[in-house]
């Protein structure tokens with residue numbers, strides 16, 4: 001479980017300290033012009049860590065579930081795609097879904113540029129809690145934060161209790177993009193992160209008269225392409 005090695009200890013999380021994370025992100029900024037801060041949110045066990053590991057390392061963390069403590073983070077730099085004209089990287093923060101860490105994670109919403117909000121398609125309460133998560137996001141995050149809703153574990157078709165249409169309807173109600181993902185098979189994981197990166201990069205480089213990047217349209221156009229997303233930017 002080396003993936004959990006960078007997790008903060010219980011004590012650090014309770015104190016709200018993430019010196020390690022901040023130092024690492026600062027050191028990344030020495031090499032990259034901009035490191036976008038992206039956070040993963042959602043109930044415990046919806047698959048946040050697995051989605052992140054799938055994106056970062058292309059692997060699936062199967063086996064015993066170990067809950068994240070406090071905050072964890074990883075960086076992925078797609079230099080060839082993200083380095084024109086300046087260098088960009090995604091600094092992705094994995095938060096603990098457990099209620100007891102909620103006050104710690106709130107503190108980090110404020111300077112996040114994008115939030116990926118996950119539920120588990122086999123777990124109805126995790127879907128029902130999405131409204132509460134969105135209320136929290138509107139309370140604590142920046143007004144212009146990019147939000148994306150992800151229904152994870154799409155590989156578990158036999159255990160599905162949340163229909164894809166329900167996810168789509170909820171996302172539409174809040175005006176946020178939506179897709180179903182699977183950390184196990186990798187479906188749409190790359191697309192979710194890189195679409196976010198593309199949106200953030202456009203925002204950072206867009207000239208005043210340039211048309212806005214249409215994140216929804218872009219995702220819809222890429223969703224069903226097989227083998228997509230190796231060079232999205």
Ligand SMILES: Nc1nc2c(ncn2[C@@H]2O[C@H](COP(=O)(O)OP(=O)(O)OP(=O)(O)O)[C@@H](O)[C@H]2O)c(=O)[nH]1
Nearest residue numbers: 044045046047048049050067068097153182183184
């Ligand atoms: N079949 C399947 N299992 C998954 C998927 N994603 C995660 N899991 C499993 O779900 C469990 C929870 O995954 P985690 O990624 O640790 O969940 P988390 O949301 O980070 O949980 P917290 O750290 O408590 O917030 C693990 O047993 C994973 O192996 C998926 O896409 N498909």
